Amino acid sequence: VLLADEINRATPKTQSGLLEAMEERQVSADGVTRPLPEPFFVIATQNPANQVGVFPLPESQLDRFLMCLSLGYPDAAAERALLMGEDRRSMLKTLQPAMLPEELAQAQRQLREIHASSNLVTYVQALAQASRQNGLFAEGLSPRAAIALLQAGRAWAALEGRDHVIPEDIQAVLVPVCAHRLRPLRAAHGTALASRDLVLQLQKAVPV
Numbered sequence: 001v002l003l004a005d006e007i008n009r010a011t012p013k014t015q016s017g018l019l020e021a022m023e024e025r026q027v028s029a030d031g032v033t034r035p036l037p038e039p040f041f042v043i044a045t046q047n048p049a050n051q052v053g054v055f056p057l058p059e060s061q062l063d064r065f066l067m068c069l070s071l072g073y074p075d076a077a078a079e080r081a082l083l084m085g086e087d088r089r090s091m092l093k094t095l096q097p098a099m100l101p102e103e104l105a106q107a108q109r110q111l112r113e114i115h116a117s118s119n120l121v122t123y124v125q126a127l128a129q130a131s132r133q134n135g136l137f138a139e140g141l142s143p144r145a146a147i148a149l150l151q152a153g154r155a156w157a158a159l160e161g162r163d164h165v166i167p168e169d170i171q172a173v174l175v176p177v178c179a180h181r182l183r184p185l186r187a188a189h190g191t192a193l194a195s196r197d198l199v200l201q202l203q204k205a206v207p208v
Contacts, residue, residue, distance in 0.1 A: 001043065008049075009053060020042075052109045068180035111154045112154075123167055124146055124150050127149070128179075130202055145177070153165045183195070
């Protein structure tokens with residue numbers, strides 16, 4: 001697990017190296033290529049684009065992140081627990097593994113067994129096609145994004161205890177999977193919030 005904090009403060013060259021790791025599952029340095037272990041995945045945080053010293057991630061790299069989530073501020077009870085509780089750095093020493101690597105790999109393999117019907121795949125295709133034709137976004141969803149949407153739908157179905165994907169699974173993950181990949185066509189509305197709103201419009205416009 002690679003945790004990249006404030007990833008958009010990294011220079012474009014560093015970001016390019018991370019892109020290779022995420023897509024090719026390998027890293028290269030001084031002409032030597034080394035494979036990464038399996039399983040391998042990246043979690044990253046980023047700062048608001050209007051802050052000083054940030055380098056926006058290119059669309060090609062954003063497309064490699066399965067989801068983009070916003071945690072927001074903690075509620076009052078959670079914030080009080082932070083203020084009154086033990087120092088978070090010292091708590092790291094007491095963390096216990098939630099899952100062994102082989103257990104994670106097994107869970108990933110089991111997702112492939114979650115059935116997606118032909119009609120369900122048609123629905124995913126319709127969403128992707130609509131994003132390319134509805135005039136709301138500068139560029140539509142890529143084939144990689146459509147694959148990510150289907151895979152995330154499979155994972156949601158598994159969490160719900162089902163062995164097949166339904167349209168509601170796709171809808172549940174549509175915004176976190178797609179909003180960061182879609183840039184509103186009008187620059188005046190080019191914010192993450194605007195992207196989420198437009199993705200919801202996209203969902204409403206595509207019949208199930």
